[in-house]
Amino acid sequence: MQALCSVGKRIPKIDAVDKATGRAQYIQDLKLPGMLYGKILYSKYPHARIVHIDTSRAKQLPGVRAVLTGADIPEIKMGVYKDNRPLKVGKVRSYRDEVAAVAATAPHIAREALNLVEVTYEALPGIFDPEQAMQAGAPLVHEEHKTNVLKMPWKLHYGDVEAARKEAAFIVADRFTTTWVTHCCMGTSGAIAEFDPANNLTVYSNTQIPSLAQKDFLEALKAMGVQDRRVRVIKPCIGGGFGSKLDTYAYEYIAILLAYHTRRPVKVEFDRTEEFSATSTRQPTITYISQGCDKDGKLLFRDVSMILDNGAYTSWGATTPSVMMMPITSLYRVPNVRYEAKCVYTNNTYAQAMRGYGNPQATYAIESTMDMLAEAAGIDPIEFRRINANKAGDVSIQGLRITTCGLEECMAVVKDQLAWDRPKEANEGVGMASLIHVGGGARVYKSDGCGTIIKMDDFGKVDLFTGATDMGQGSDTVIAQIVAEELGLHIEDVHVIHTDTDVCPWDVGAHASRTTFVAGNAALGAAKKIKARLLELGAKQLESPLEKLILQDRQIRHREDAEKRIEIGKLLRKTHFSHAGQMLMAEYFYDPTNENMGRDFRGNMSMTYTFGTHGVRVKVDDETGKVRILNYVAAHDVGKAINPMLLEGQVYGGVMMGIGYALSEQVILEKGENMNPNFRDYKILTAKDVVPIAAPVLETYDKDGPFGAKGIGEPGCVPTAPAVANAIYDAVGVRIKDLPVTPERVLAAIRAKKGLDLCGRELSQDHPDECVIQQ
Amino acid sequence: MRKFTYLVPKTLDEAISLHEARGERAKYIAGGTDVLVKIKEGKLAPDYLISLKHILSQDRPFLNNETGELYVGAFMTHRSIEKSPLVQLHYPILHDAVKNIGSVQIRNVATIGGNLVNAVPSADGAIPLIALDGKAHIYSAKGERTMELLRFFLGPGQCDLGRGEILTEVVIPPQRPRTGSAYMKHGRREAMELPMLGVGVLLSLEEDLNTCAQARICLGVAAPTPFRALMAEKFLVGKAINAENLAEAGRIAGDESRVRDSIRGVAWYRREMVGVLVKRMGLKALERAENKAEGGRLTV
Amino acid sequence: MAREVSFVFNGNPMKMTVGDHWTLLHLIREELGYLGTKEGCGSGECGACTVIVDGEAVNSCLFLAAEIDGRELLTIEGLAVGDGTLHPLQKAFIENGGIQCGFCSPGMIMAGKALLDENPNATEEEIKEAIAGNLCRCTGYVQIIESIKSVSGHQTEEPRVIAWKTEENDRDA
Structure with a gap:
């Protein structure tokens, strides 16, 4: 086999020069001629009837071109469950509910107009706790459903959990909770909508799902009575995604509606406060879990039941159980598994996809209880995991076919690089947690495909049109590397275009760590077609047998005869400018043969699975409860690192996001109201919080991956929280079961363990609550 | 941002008379990192901002060798205090505080006086200056008055500044030995x-x-x-x-x-x-x- | 309401009328039309709008345009020299993976430049301090810090802990 020239190299991102020089254009930087600025008025209540909206004063403000309320627009239904509308009608169900929208000639005029919209509300009792919301008599968020529990039956039972429970020598059971956290993309959300005179629609949006957005917007047009028109979605540079842009949102529809009403391009761009309070979060969870093993430490069963706070409407957050199932059934070998998840409406914000798609929440409960079970069984936690580790060739009980698996090796590397057995100081501890994640696409939609078109020019350069979405992770570069490798070109010869549905083929979206695998395979498929044609032409030109030729360094060369060679560009020109000339173009649509889950949720949802283990060494300050991370090792089986530098970037970024999830981040909702919609009080980590991170990589060369690669976008933040929680337990003997692991929680747990109250006094019957300070 | 007129006096007296003529509609501004955020958020809506940035004064803390007093001018940036070897060496408590306020970008423009007159409970600058027994010097049309910095703070967001008064400096008395x-x-x-x-x-x-x-x-x-x-x-x-x-x-x-x-x-x-x-x-x-x-x- | 200011913009002397209530960010983006400087929060908490004024990094979202009078302003567009040759810091960010989505990059690079101009031998701790006010959600900062470190004179040769394993040699990790 030829040595690799592009694949496997630390090649800088092909868009990095534009980004380093300020040339890259984001939605914030786009302005169309005649463009108006849209602003949104949000609800003043978490739950209220809209009695009356008076827009007359707002409409009279000079510069205002349109004011819309729910009454002015057709019935456009949004979201996974179609339970949401761009502008609310009848009642509001959360503080982020859109009540009215304004388009004006300048942003400040639009903002001023919002102040002139008079809304009369009749407050309704709100419900903010999903467990309470399930009880009879709780206020109903959507009356027409008669219950707050969504009719989404996430329920599976493989084997016989109750029988296994009876057999188990050791059992642990506990409750874990996770809260709202948010993506914090540095570039806020925004969209520009524009209609042409024939009512064809163009939307500029920093979406992660251009093709699905196109379909959603077409449906909106249909609802608006605009039949049979085209929708074009153009993506500017995206200032971070992380799952936040995996749905279409009210602000996009509002831009469309305002543009339709004003016949002008309309831009809606979020400010930072809106980005915090009006975009969707990661799905919060309440998890009841029990696991049991036999006396030798072999897992016998896992039993998990979850309650998800759905918020007031339904986006992808409600479907995260489809991914949570994967670690629940298949992280380690478990013969009997039961899982149930209930999504419950409340008057809180609603959740969305966020890096890991439910996996971080599930893995937190699983890997915390794995440590607890190891301790109960008296087995070293690494050995316990080794006993139960997945292996290549396994088919998990859910039907996941594990083709390559470096889990045991990852654990060994973590143990080694973290110096696991090194003597520890007081209050120092080590912890570990592993992960399984989809690494070869994820069939959650009717198609998991991606298309690619390649067009060669007369000079040996490639224009490559892909459905994939690069939101910073570097998929354009990875695709270019794959194509350059296959065609014997240099990376700079491949121009990747991913920005426009008018020219780019279909793709289901940038989610599930699928882009390198699926878009990579799509690009590879197209490149192979071109390669075959080039070799064919080369064989004719060089009068050599086809199998003797290779593509290398922009040339077609004979393997043995150095004299026989031709520049690819020259060959292309000869082919083009000849009688009955031809130009080389190829298309390829790659839809993996992974399976949609059946009614019992069995099915091989991904072509391959990424495994990894994270280990962390912490020091806990037992007086303040503060946790300091001394060292972090995140080892992953990635199949093949197409670009080690970008891959490490995914891991470092994921780990730091995961540490934030574990220790510091929290959207604070008080009766549904966002109390910290800013970077001052929403604590994403800063450069000064960076911990030493090592990102060792294991290459297992997956047969289905492009050059053997598996997906690695999300895993970096999947097992971080349980690894940290396990290390804290090792350090000070307290188990924190609620995220984030705040110093308050750690200190309270340390004191409770010592039999002390919060003030550090002996707990007694006489003054159990003395230290709770009356406000 | 909401419109206002920006006035740039060169002396304290000029600043005070500009303020006097405009009353409630005017607001002093120094570094602006708090005032401008409040204007953007709609919490303040002055028609006039009177800058204190261009009033001639010391740009870094200095020691009066006669009295042993340290003068910390209200219009000094946090960064200039942070970088002062005098502060680093002899007033480490002040260095501890100012070096961790906001970011370098904020400290390059935000002033210690602004931090104090905001009078938020979380003002990092106030704590060390009070611990150092600082005296606040306050200037107005009536002249200068001096008070314990500790007593300068009246409540959250409230300090003992009358209309038009300007906090000009905090003076720290000589420290005891050891x-x-x-x-x-x-x-x-x-x-x-x-x-x-x-x-x-x-x-x-x-x-x-x-x-x-x-x-x-x-x-x-x-x-x-x-x-x-x-x-x-x-x-x-x-x-x-x-x-x-x-x-x-x-x-x-x-x-x-x-x-x-x-x-x-x-x-x-x-x-x-x-x-x-x-x-x-x-x-x-x-x-x-x-x-x-x-x-x-x-x-x- | 408005005033005339003279300043040096990316090396070029300028004279123009600015509104009293304009921020420097507004001046740069909306009036001068240079879009490399980004607004991430508008309240000095993210650093995306960082520019250099008289050698010091400032948040242009909280800096009045009127205050630029008589001073020197440098934005990301002023870093590369006329023939397109990139500044060493820009190169370092590109080559070390310091850029992902890129939204924080201009501000991050300007904060790094202000640091190295003042302290060409910045240590890792000093680098972290200098960019603590520049939030990044993509990179976890690791490769950003490496990028700046690679340009700083104060480089330590720490071996990177990377176990590069393949099927063939997975014994020795």
Whole structure:
């Protein structure tokens, strides 16, 4: 086999020069001629009837071109469950509910107009706790459903959990909770909508799902009575995604509606406060879990039941159980598994996809209880995991076919690089947690495909049109590397275009760590077609047998005869400018043969699975409860690192996001109201919080991956929280079961363990609550 | 941003007369990192902003060698205080505080005076200056008045400034010999934090370098305004400075606090941290006093 | 309401009329049309709008345009020299993976430049301090810090802990 020239190299991102020089254009930087600025008025209540909206004063403000309320627009239904509308009608169900929208000639005029919209509300009792919301008599968020529990039956039972429970020598059971956290993309959300005179629609949006957005917007047009028109979605540079842009949102529809009403391009761009309070979060969870093993430490069963706070409407957050199932059934070998998840409406914000798609929440409960079970069984936690580790060739009980698996090796590397057995100081501890994640696409939609078109020019350069979405992770570069490798070109010869549905083929979206695998395979498929044609032409030109030729360094060369060679560009020109000339173009649509889950949720949802283990060494300050991370090792089986530098970037970024999830981040909702919609009080980590991170990589060369690669976008933040929680337990003997692991929680747990109250006094019957300070 | 007229006086008197003529519609501005945020958020809506940035004054802290007093001008940026070798060497408690306010970008423009007149309970700048027994110098049409910086703070967001008055500087009296001091902000992250709690401790030792001659314990966010834990200070005087006595002082200071729950921290935890941090800052102050054993009046 | 200011913009002397209430960010983006400087929060908490004024990094979202009078302003567009040759810091960010989505990059690079101009031998701790006010959600800062470190004179040769394993040699990790 030829040595690799592009694949496997630390090649800088092909868009990095534009980004380093300020040339890259984001939605914030786009302005169309005649463009108006849209602003949104949000609800003043978490739950209220809209009695009356008076827009007359707002409409009279000079510069205002349109004011819309729910009454002015057709019935456009949004979201996974179609339970949401761009502008609310009848009642509001959360503080982020859109009540009215304004388009004006300048942003400040639009903002001023919002102040002139008079809304009369009749407050309704709100419900903010999903467990309470399930009880009879709780206020109903959507009356027409008669219950707050969504009719989404996430329920599976493989084997016989109750029988296994009876057999188990050791059992642990506990409750874990996770809260709202948010993506914090540095570039806020925004969209520009524009209609042409024939009512064809163009939307500029920093979406992660251009093709699905196109379909959603077409449906909106249909609802608006605009039949049979085209929708074009153009993506500017995206200032971070992380799952936040995996749905279409009210602000996009509002831009469309305002543009339709004003016949002008309309831009809606979020400010930072809106980005915090009006975009969707990661799905919060309440998890009841029990696991049991036999006396030798072999897992016998896992039993998990979850309650998800759905918020007031339904986006992808409600479907995260489809991914949570994967670690629940298949992280380690478990013969009997039961899982149930209930999504419950409340008057809180609603959740969305966020890096890991439910996996971080599930893995937190699983890997915390794995440590607890190891301790109960008296087995070293690494050995316990080794006993139960997945292996290549396994088919998990859910039907996941594990083709390559470096889990045991990852654990060994973590143990080694973290110096696991090194003597520890007081209050120092080590912890570990592993992960399984989809690494070869994820069939959650009717198609998991991606298309690619390649067009060669007369000079040996490639224009490559892909459905994939690069939101910073570097998929354009990875695709270019794959194509350059296959065609014997240099990376700079491949121009990747991913920005426009008018020219780019279909793709289901940038989610599930699928882009390198699926878009990579799509690009590879197209490149192979071109390669075959080039070799064919080369064989004719060089009068050599086809199998003797290779593509290398922009040339077609004979393997043995150095004299026989031709520049690819020259060959292309000869082919083009000849009688009955031809130009080389190829298309390829790659839809993996992974399976949609059946009614019992069995099915091989991904072509391959990424495994990894994270280990962390912490020091806990037992007086303040503060946790300091001394060292972090995140080892992953990635199949093949197409670009080690970008891959490490995914891991470092994921780990730091995961540490934030574990220790510091929290959207604070008080009766549904966002109390910290800013970077001052929403604590994403800063450069000064960076911990030493090592990102060792294991290459297992997956047969289905492009050059053997598996997906690695999300895993970096999947097992971080349980690894940290396990290390804290090792350090000070307290188990924190609620995220984030705040110093308050750690200190309270340390004191409770010592039999002390919060003030550090002996707990007694006489003054159990003395230290709770009356406000 | 909402429209306003920006006025740039060159002298204090000019600033005051500009303000006098415009009254409520005018607002002083220095670095602007707080004022402009408030205007953007709609919490302030002045028609006139009167800049104090161009009033000729010292641009870094300086020591009056005659009196031994340190002058910290209100219009100095945090960055200039942070970088002052004088402050780094002899007023480490002030250095501890200013070097962790906001970011470098903020500290390059935000002023210490702005931090003080905002009078938020979490103002990092106030705690060390109070612990150093700073006097606020306030200028108005009636002339200058001076007051204890401690008494300058009246409530959250309220300070003792009459209409048109300007805080011009904070003057720190000479320190006793064998004095050490330290400040710590308690937050969740290592940077960009408003403190959940701020604790400053200043200790002056007897000649034995062990017995406490004087203690000042100043707390931020532990009450509606920065305050001194007088009972805890009293407890320490005459006692040996060690972990045990400092822990007890911390406990007393915790009891003196009027902590409350907020999104940045819960009351019980804040009170407990008062105890821990008073002890830790006390030990750090002790170490610094010992390192600088000769102490006395400073000359630079 | 408005005033005339003279300043040096990316090396070029300028004279123009600015509104009293304009921020420097507004001046740069909306009036001068240079879009490399980004607004991430508008309140000095993210650093995306960082520019250099008289050698010091400032948040242009909280800096009045009127205050630029008589001073020197440098934005990301002023870093590369006329023939397109990139500044060493820009190169370092590109080559070390310091850029992902890129939204924080201009501000991050300007904060790094202000640091190295003042302290060409910045240590890792000093680098972290200098960019603590520049939030990044993609990179976890690791490769950003490496990028700046690679340009700083104060480089330490720490071996990177990377176990590069393949099927063939997975014994020795």
